[in-house]
Amino acid sequence: MSKKKYQDVIDWLINEIENGNYAEGEKIPSEFELAEKFNYSRQTIRRATDELVNNKYLSRIKGSGTYVGYRFRKKQYNTIAVVVTYVDNYIFPNTLKGLSDILTANGYSMSVYYTDDCVLKERENLKLLIADNHIDGLIIEPTKSALPSPNLDLYQKIIDMKLPMLFINAIYPHFNSPCIRINDQKIGEESVNYLFQQGHKKIGCIFQADDIQGHMRYKGFIKGLKKANLKFNQKQICWIDAVSYQNPNQLFSYFLSRLKGCTAVVCYNDFIAEKFIGFCKGQGIRIPEDLSIVGIDDADYSATLIPPLTTFRHPQYHLGELAAKSILKMIDNTNFDANYIFQSQLIIRESVINRKD
DSSP, rough: OOOOOHHHHHHHHHHHTTTTTOOTTTTTOOOHHHHHHTOOHHHHHHHHHHHHHTTSSEEEEEETEEEEEOOOOOOOSSSSEEEEOOSSTTTHHHHHHHHHHHHHTTTEEEEEOOTTTOHHHHHHHHHHHHHHOOSEEEEEEOTTTTTOOOHHHHHHHHHTOOOEEEEEEETTTTOOSEEEOOOHHHHHHHHHHHHTTTTTOOOEEESSSHHHHHHHHHHHHHHHHHHTOOOGGGGGGGOOGGGGGGHEEEEEEEHHHTTTTEEEEEEHHHHHHHHHHHHHHTTTTTTTOEEEEESSSSOTTGGSSSSSEEEOOOOOOOHHHHHHHHHHHHHTTTTTTOEEEEEEOOOSSSSSTTHHH
């Protein structure tokens, strides 16, 4: 019985590894390169590498390639680095608590870094982590994820280090790494659907321009308008960025001129909703009688606002728990798919009035 073609590839790879031509942790040629070398189909090459992965000669890292060795980057430090935009406010303390509880229970410590949503600070943190390299995994919330990142070179270095890396809340467009997040597009769509059910037909929005979540919520918002057969008015789509958070009143004044005629506004998050409600009240605009407001994230203070804010729940603590469990699985299994999308729940409170009544 003649030897199978894929066995030729297996024999050659094992011989190269055992002769030291490919060291532990070194990347082997791509499927395309091997197919050209042997003049075999990529299907044959994949069957050979599959068998070597199953027999623990090789490991695959999604989006990076195939490497010599099984779990070749073994845990050494029992430490996970966590990089988030903010630490001590909004939804982040609950997420960090979920991360800490799971990691501590599994014998890991957690090193926390924050970027203040600044790409330069993100770069400083990434360079520090790469230089120190005393971690077993990285959980990161990207900075200004909707904009071209100047830090992709450092992310590529992390990938080349074979360091398990998991994104939370967002991921850069076209970036091939696992991410745990909420269904931002669905939230945008459902916010319009709820307001339409309450009799609102002129609905505006304030979304964040420099985070990919804002773009996804906008995409869902437009889909919701189309499904409700409501007119799309670009003037009533308002965009804000993280820098403007510090002093948004000048923008809010401009936004109100654009939102004239709207009976409801969907805000990017509860933080923006709270600030916008306060500004509207200062202008003599009653919430919700004159203008209904919907937020997103169900921040701790959203239920105590006046009026209490209708919003969408963010998993916060559970997202942290799942991220911690997932990074530990990624350390043990380079083929583990950590991608996950949480579905959000609408929390109905008093900031939306029923205009059908």
